[in-house]
Amino acid sequence: MTGIPIRRPYPVLTKEDIRQIHEAAAAGLERVGVQVGSAEGRRLLREAGATVDETTEVAKIPRALVDEIVKARKVRVVLRGRDASQDADLDFNHVHLCNDGTGPLTLDFESGERRLSTSEDLAQSARVSNALENLHVFWPMVTAQDVPPSVRDYVDLKVSLMNTPKHILYASGASGDQARRLVRMAAAVAGGEKALRRRPIISSVQTTIAPLQHDGGMMDAAFAFGAAGVPAAIFTMPTPGASGPVTLAGSVAVAAMEFLAAMVECRLANPRSPLIWGCGLAPLDMRTTTRASGSPEHGLTGAAVTQMAHFYGVPSLVGGFDATTSVPGTQAAIEKFSQGLSVVLGGADLIVGLGLLEDAKTLSLEQLFIDDEMVRMIRRIADGIVVNEETLALDVIEKVGIGKTFLGQRHTMQHLREEQFIPRLIDRRSYDLWARDGRRSLEDRAREKVKEALAAPVPFPLEPDVVGRLDAIIQEAAAPAA
């Protein structure tokens, strides 16, 4: 199992806040409802007692139904890796990190040019991710624009499976058919559909459309994944000030309405379907009209949504370590660190955002290592200060005495690695040593790490016959429908 243990979360909402947000969301579902694009979803809701208007596709969901679904037996979500040591148990007590995904652009590692991303970029991002200490789940970082759109989603999954043994969180499935094909690919690798259900090596991200709309294809795909035992993250993302109230509490309530409605639909379709509440509440920047994913509000709401998700008995998947800037550097570092701190300390079960820039659009391989170093620093803060007889070390204080050093004490050696953050990229050498060594920046040092990572072999490579089966499934998708 992987993950950062959370000794003591730093909540941003009080119990009373949580209660009030839930009250608003439940009342909103009764009074306003959500638009449900999936005919299957509307049927399930209607049969369970919701008021459904087939013309507008709006479903108003009674509070009792929401409460019944929320109070039902919890479904444990474990994101399994092809390498079992990489499993991520979303147990509410550990924080897991995932890179950002499906970016259309790449900063070319050799030339620095910003260009459309390719399958080779995706393969490289997976191989670099394998080298990161705190990257537990892989989201295909960019999408392969060197292959036709009809097969792109499948190629993205295949390239990811070929280049990393970590669990793959996958943002696709625009229809039930597409989801079933992705499930077949995962099953081909896992050793059949039963094996996949036992150890789901992929999970899906299904986005809702704010405010308060569920795309039909997206929800049909979520039902198909649920039927196969593949975890689905329902990703809600109202933009405070635009597609949600500018007040963060209000936008969290909108996100809660979208998630709760999806949870009711998914659980009515498959009572044991593993669900995650995904959320990225990044406000609209009112000067530039961009989505401010590098904003402090993004991290703050990620922590709040984590508390709400746990209240509903599901793990959270939230944005963090995002940056609005287009290039690595100081702005990226500030933006990423501020959100990362909020969501790690907030105990988010799964955090997405590592390695992309420009609001999850642009891949930078160096940024992956820089972000990993930030995670390592924040992890140290999350670890806190342990106070007990051993750590108080009065016996050692006595042994060393006045004016002597603690350096040569076994106690120092024994506790050093857990007590001190030990840098991998941060350079703490004195000026003269740094200058003599070429005055290299953090980004320069990250480049060296990327080169090492790209030279390393891929662990747990797929067998050639498995790759063959994946290719056959992709071929089917490429062929025009009969």
Next chain:
Amino acid sequence: MADYVARLKQAVIDYDMEGVEKLAREALDQGLDPLDGIEKGLAAGIREVGQRFGAGDLFLPELVMAAETMRTGVAVLEPHVKKDGRARVVHRVVLATVQDDIHEIGKNLVATMLTANGFEVVDLGVNQPGDSILQKAQEVGAELVGVSALMTTSMPRMKELLSSAESKGDRSRRKYIVGGAPVTDQYAKEIRADGTAGDASGAVVLARNLVGERA
């Protein structure tokens, strides 16, 4: 005997501060050549620990404990090295904090790092008048003298020491390095020191260059 050499080396690598003394005595009783015990055993161990420190796999506490283990072992073996036999090659360094200054954390780190890298350090402590430093360096046959100052008010003592060494014709006999938070490359040049370094790792590189060892 090869077994004792290997065990002494391993004692340093395992930071066995408590067990090394007994092991060294036992080795002597069994007829181990003490010079082999030091050079092929203890010193080989500290070199390995030093390399792993340089590579970033080990940290300062481990280096200090290994150095302490080596020091304990050397203290047992050295008195038995035959005076007329082949001599042990050691680079001896005298370190001190200058007069009117009692800060020694940095100097102690330099002493630790130099010891861990095979230098023999004679640490005179704090608040040391220039003449006692020069006298001690002469006595122990130091190749290198390192002085430290934390305060800008005590820094001029470094210059005094160097002038005094110059007038005594001591500059040709050994090298003089300076260090401490306010000391810069430029200041070291101004007072005509043989060098300075911004941290203890840098001091090891500097010391090696000055005594003609490959860094």
